[in-house]
Amino acid sequence: MSETAHGSSHHSAHHIDVKEFHPRARAAIHNPQVRQNFRKAMDGLMSKRKSAFEGWDLETLRDLGANIRMRALASLPDLLEQLEQKLTENGITVHWAADGDEACRIVRDICVARDAKTAIKGKSMVSEEMELNHYLEEQGIEALESDLGEYIVQLAEETPSHIIMPAIHKNTGEISQLLHDKTGTDLSNDVEYLTANARLQLREKFRNADVGISGVNFAVAETGTLCLVENEGNGRMTTTVPPCHIAVTGIEKVVPKLEDVTALLALLTRSATGQHITTYFNMISSPRKANELDGPEEVHVVLVDNGRSTIYQDDELLDTLRCIRCGACMNHCPVYTRVGGHTYGTTYPGPIGKILMPHMVGLDEGRHLPTASSLCGACGEVCPVKIPIPDLLVRLRQESVDGDKLHPAKVRGHGAKRSGVEAMIWKGWSWMHARPGLYRLGTSLGARFRKLQPGKVGAWTQYRTAPKLAPKTLHERMKERGQ
Amino acid sequence: MSSRDAILQRLRNRTGGELTAPECDFSVLDRPDWSTAERLDMFERTIESVHGEVHRTTESGWIDRLAEILQSRGAQTLLIAKEHEIGQALRSATKNREDLPQLLVYDEPIESWQEALFNEVDAGITSTRGGIAETGSLILWPTADEPRLMSLVPPIHIAVLKANELYTTFHDAMQSQNWAAGMPTNALLVSGPSKTADIEQTLAYGVHGPKELIVLVIE
Numbered sequence: 001m002s003e004t005a006h007g008s009s010h011h012s013a014h015h016i017d018v019k020e021f022h023p024r025a026r027a028a029i030h031n032p033q034v035r036q037n038f039r040k041a042m043d044g045l046m047s048k049r050k051s052a053f054e055g056w057d058l059e060t061l062r063d064l065g066a067n068i069r070m071r072a073l074a075s076l077p078d079l080l081e082q083l084e085q086k087l088t089e090n091g092i093t094v095h096w097a098a099d100g101d102e103a104c105r106i107v108r109d110i111c112v113a114r115d116a117k118t119a120i121k122g123k124s125m126v127s128e129e130m131e132l133n134h135y136l137e138e139q140g141i142e143a144l145e146s147d148l149g150e151y152i153v154q155l156a157e158e159t160p161s162h163i164i165m166p167a168i169h170k171n172t173g174e175i176s177q178l179l180h181d182k183t184g185t186d187l188s189n190d191v192e193y194l195t196a197n198a199r200l201q202l203r204e205k206f207r208n209a210d211v212g213i214s215g216v217n218f219a220v221a222e223t224g225t226l227c228l229v230e231n232e233g234n235g236r237m238t239t240t241v242p243p244c245h246i247a248v249t250g251i252e253k254v255v256p257k258l259e260d261v262t263a264l265l266a267l268l269t270r271s272a273t274g275q276h277i278t279t280y281f282n283m284i285s286s287p288r289k290a291n292e293l294d295g296p297e298e299v300h301v302v303l304v305d306n307g308r309s310t311i312y313q314d315d316e317l318l319d320t321l322r323c324i325r326c327g328a329c330m331n332h333c334p335v336y337t338r339v340g341g342h343t344y345g346t347t348y349p350g351p352i353g354k355i356l357m358p359h360m361v362g363l364d365e366g367r368h369l370p371t372a373s374s375l376c377g378a379c380g381e382v383c384p385v386k387i388p389i390p391d392l393l394v395r396l397r398q399e400s401v402d403g404d405k406l407h408p409a410k411v412r413g414h415g416a417k418r419s420g421v422e423a424m425i426w427k428g429w430s431w432m433h434a435r436p437g438l439y440r441l442g443t444s445l446g447a448r449f450r451k452l453q454p455g456k457v458g459a460w461t462q463y464r465t466a467p468k469l470a471p472k473t474l475h476e477r478m479k480e481r482g483q
Numbered sequence: 484m485s486s487r488d489a490i491l492q493r494l495r496n497r498t499g500g501e502l503t504a505p506e507c508d509f510s511v512l513d514r515p516d517w518s519t520a521e522r523l524d525m526f527e528r529t530i531e532s533v534h535g536e537v538h539r540t541t542e543s544g545w546i547d548r549l550a551e552i553l554q555s556r557g558a559q560t561l562l563i564a565k566e567h568e569i570g571q572a573l574r575s576a577t578k579n580r581e582d583l584p585q586l587l588v589y590d591e592p593i594e595s596w597q598e599a600l601f602n603e604v605d606a607g608i609t610s611t612r613g614g615i616a617e618t619g620s621l622i623l624w625p626t627a628d629e630p631r632l633m634s635l636v637p638p639i640h641i642a643v644l645k646a647n648e649l650y651t652t653f654h655d656a657m658q659s660q661n662w663a664a665g666m667p668t669n670a671l672l673v674s675g676p677s678k679t680a681d682i683e684q685t686l687a688y689g690v691h692g693p694k695e696l697i698v699l700v701i702e
Contacts, residue, residue, distance in 0.1 A: 037683075044684055060511040067505040074504035077494035096487035148690055149681035165681060172683045195679060195687035202691065207601055223666045233635060233677035233692025240631050240669070241593075251490065258663045262654040263512060273680070276529065277618040277653075280692070281672035289668055293630040294593040305486070309493040318499070 016159075016345040018361055021368035024343040034169060034340050041168045045331040048274025049382070065267045066386040069322035072255045076312065079221040079254045080303065086224025090286040092299045100130035103304045107132060107213065107246055108139050110300055114244055116141065116210030120202075122228070122238035123147040124215025125163055125325060126248045126304055128347045129360070132213070143213070146202050146234040148195065155182045161341030163348060164272050164327040169340055202234070212238035212296065216249035217268070217324070218261045219301070226301065227261055228282040229268060231275075236282050245287075245296040251303050252321040264324055267384035271326040307359045314410055316395055320355050322385040327352075329379035329389060335372055344369065351379035355392040362413030363400045370396035443473040512654045514617065522616040522649040523700065529619025533675035534688055535696045539646075545699050546572065549608070549641065550582040552697060558584045558605035562637055564629040565590040569610055569643055589630055600632060606639035613648035614698075615656055620674040621698065622656060624667045631669050640693040642673070646702045 028034050053061075072079060084094045097103035103126075111119065119136060121127065121143055133154070136143040145154045149166035153159065156178055160166030167175065172189050179185045185197045214235055218227040226247050228235045239245045255261065269275045288295035311317050330336040330350025341349035346357040346369070354373060358366040370393045379389040398407055401422070402415035409415060432438055450469040457466050472480075484492070517525065527537045540548045553561060561584045563570035570588065577583050587604060609629050612622040621642050625631040634640045650656035653672070657663075662670070677692030688694050 041684055057511055064507060064509065064511055067507045070502075071504040071507055074502035077491050080491065080494070096485070096490055098486040098489060102486060146691070147681070148679045152681065165684075167681055168684075170683075172685070175682050191682045191685040191687050194682060195690050199690055203601060206691075207597060222663055225666050231677070232679050232681075232690045234690070236631075236635050236671075237691050240635065258657065258666070259509065259654065260507075262652070262657060263509065265653070266512070275533075277620055277672065277674045279533070279673065279675045279678055281620075281674075283666060283670040284668070285666040285670075286668040289627070291627040292668060293589060293591065293627065294632045295630075295668060303490075305490045309490055312494055313498045315499040318502075 018345040018357070018365045018369070019367065020345065021343060021372060024345065025339045025372075028339045028343050033171070035338065037169055037171055038337050038340050041162075041165065042331050042337045045274065049271055049328060049331070050274075052270035052274040052276060061263070061267060062384055062386050064263050065324075065384050066322065068255060068260045068263055069324070069385045072260070073252065073312070073318060073321055075256070076252070076254070079256055080251060082221040082256075083219055083224060083254050084303075086221065087301055088224075090224045092224065092226075092285075092287065092301055095300060095302045097302055097304045097306070099306045100304070103130045103248060103302050103306070104132055104135040106302050107248070108136065108141070110244070110246055111136070111139075111141050111211055114210060114298075116244065118142045118205070118209050119144070119211040119213050120205050120209035120238055120242060121145050121147075121150070122212070122214035122235040123150055123166075123230070124213065124248055125160075125347065126215055126250050126306075127213065128160065129306060130248065130304070132248070144202075144205055144209075146206065146238060147230075147232060148198055148234075151198060151202065152178065155179070159342070159347075161349065162327060162330060163325055163352075169342065206237045206241045209242045211244045211246060212240075212242040213246045213248065214238050216247050216253055216301070218264060219249060219254045220258050220261060221254055221256050223258050223285060225258065225283050225285045227265075228280075228284070229265065229278050230282070231279040233280060236280055239282065239284055240295055243296055244298040244300070245284075246300045246302065247284075248302045248304060251305055251308050252323075268324050268326050271328040271382065271384040310412075311359050317359075317392065317411070319387050320359070320392060322387050323352055323356070324385060325352075326384055328382045328384065332378040332382045334374060334376060334378070339372075344372070351389045351393075352387075355387075355389055355396060358396055358399075358411055358413070362416075363396065363411050364413035364416035366413070367400055367416050370394075370400060440473070440475055444476065447471055447473050447476075509654060512652055514651045514655075517616065517651055519647055519649065522651060523646050523702075525616040526614055526619055526649055527700075529617070530675060530696075530698065531619075533619065534678070535619065535675045535698060537698045537700060539700045539702055542701055545643070545701060546576050546583075548699060549573075550580070552641070553584050553606060553639075554582060556605070556639060556695075558639060560585045560587050560603060560605045562587045562589055562600075562604045562607040562633055564588075564609070564633070566628045567610055569608060573608070589633055593630070593632060600636050604637040606641060607633040607637040608641040608643065609634050611642050611644045611648070612660070613650055613656060614644050615651075615653050615672070616649050617652045618672075618674055620653070620672040623671040623673055625669050625671070626667070634671070634673065635692050638689065638693055639695045639697065640673075640676075641697045641699060643699050643701065646700050 095106045133143040145151045152167040161169040217229045287299040336350040354369040399409040399411045399414045400417040403409035676696040679690040
């Protein structure tokens with residue numbers, strides 16, 4: 001298959017139309033099972049996070065997290081070069097990919113060079129971005145997910161609905177039925193039984209896989225160390241048992257100092273699942289050395305850009321790249337909790353998805369993402385690295401109507417939602433506000449004829465009452481009070 | 484131009500101009516100066532809250548305790564390192580006692596005995612490079628003598644921890660041991676047995692790694 005054919009075919013097959021946000025949201029809201037599954041899970045995660053930070057000076061810790069990430073971004077190109085140099089010295093091979101397609105081809109080429117037919121995967125959102133599984137399958141390489149949630153989602157031929165808990169949209173009964181249909185286990189609501197069966201099935205796969213593919217949580221430039229955060233041990237299996245390990249990561253995951261990971265880890269696990277720490281924090285700095293008895297003989301890192309260097313150009317949008325992928329913003333999002341992760345139709349759902357995905361799919365395709373929010377601010381309040389998510393949503397809303405003179409639009413697909421009528425109304429509005437006499441006349445006429453105001457204003461009044469003008473304008477009332 | 488050079492060039496020629504790096508003050512991670520006993524209590528409480536098991540014992544008593552623990556689990560085989568003093572002590576102990584399981588020594592590359600490791604080993608015992616009280620974590624730096632899979636594949640992982648090697652925080656441990664000077668092939672923090680909550684947030688242990696983590700604390 002030619003390179004170009006891959007680009008188009010692997011995107012068309014699995015592609016969900018991001019633009020169809022509203023029909024999916026409507027369907028999800030009317031699905032009591034989805035509502036119940038998400039509500040229960042998100043309530044649990046919110047209270048666990050809260051208790052995990054008890055006794056901490058959380059604001060100062062979040063400041064530290066934000067500063068560590070900003071310090072890393074401030075010297076990003078130098079750190080990437082340092083990381084490359086350190087990893088190479090340690091015996092790890094470094095690859096660079098401009099986009100998901102190039103990253104997929106790099107992974108394929110490594111597999112082909114080793115004559116690898118089967119890959120076992122640890123959890124990686126970047127590999128979801130790349131649509132790696134689907135691509136490898138097309139190339140005749142089996143790619144099996146080993147994180148239990150990802151395994152369930154893969155068996156169901158779905159995509160993750162949450163970045164930390166991929167199968168959170170399903171309940172035990174649904175999973176039991178799925179495992180029964182696909183792997184022949186008995187129907188059971190005993191989670192231990194279901195887990196034990198998955199362990200048996202996947203252990204065979206770990207033993208026989210030719211390649212292990214993982215993500216990366218933090219990449220440390222000073223020591224050339226890849227850090228993986230997990231509870232199950234599938235990440236350790238993936239990076240230790242197969243003879244070759246390929247780690248895929250976004251270029252923004254690099255931090256300068258090993259010390260930096262202590263604070264980021266403290267923030268990540270508590271924000272994500274309310275754990276003081278995960279079961280495993282796995283730090284990999286080298287392939288198997290000559291005298292060692294296990295571990296992969298080859299380790300590769302694929303540094304994936306996929307739009308990140310474009311986000312990097314703008315001072316405000318840059319904050320998006322601080323993200324450490326904890327998922328706290330979605331756990332606390334009133335919209336996400338009600339519509340669920342699949343409604344967004346994007347790799348990353350919820351608030352972080354709404355500010356990240358428009359850069360990957362463009363504001364034309366992702367036009368509904370920045371507006372799928374009530375701007376309540378919860379996401380920004382819980383973000384462990386203080387990304388001003390609500391501000392970035394507003395910025396992207398401006399971008400989608402082409403910004404203004406002060407804030408010219410920069411994001412791909414900008415102006416996709418621009419309407420000539422709306423632009424004219426706002427122009428008139430600003431023209432009138434710049435003329436005090438006209439403004440007073442307008443508002444007092446409005447107050448006088450308020451009975452003529454329409455009671456219904458399109459979609460706005462579907463669930464709300466229309467706002468009514470006051471009988472007297474503010475200017476009139478102030479005058480009466482003699483001020 | 485290669486993707487590498489194109490990416491680096493784009494990052495270097497940032498349209499927003501140069502960025503300034505903020506100061507990072509790590510003092511928020513500091514904890515009071517706990518005594519060894521306080522650290523041990525904290526460690527025990529924290530690791531037990533995530534299903535780890537702690538047994539306080541002594542230099543002379545740990546083998547007896549280990550034998551009891553393994554017998555109660557019906558373990559038939561125990562994987563040990565070839566050179567480490569833990570393995571040496573167990574090997575000489577089996578010469579005059581019957582209550583220890585059969586000892587298997589990890590002295591061959593994994594390729595030659597992978598199936599046996601996955602299917603025939605009931606427990607593995609490793610040393611630690613200390614522990615972390617605040618998070619209830621063990622520090623493991625696998626070596627050629629104590630390979631990586633010893634603490635991962637067998638259903639029971641037993642870790643030996645010296646009480647005086649407990650640090651208060653991860654930051655403490657890393658700074659005191661000067662990790663930044665050079666990292667091993669693989670370093671780990673292990674905080675409990677393998678677990679998952681991916682099925683409706685219900686906890687289940689031993690999904691891929693050990694189902695049980697037993698810590699022998701030498702006081």
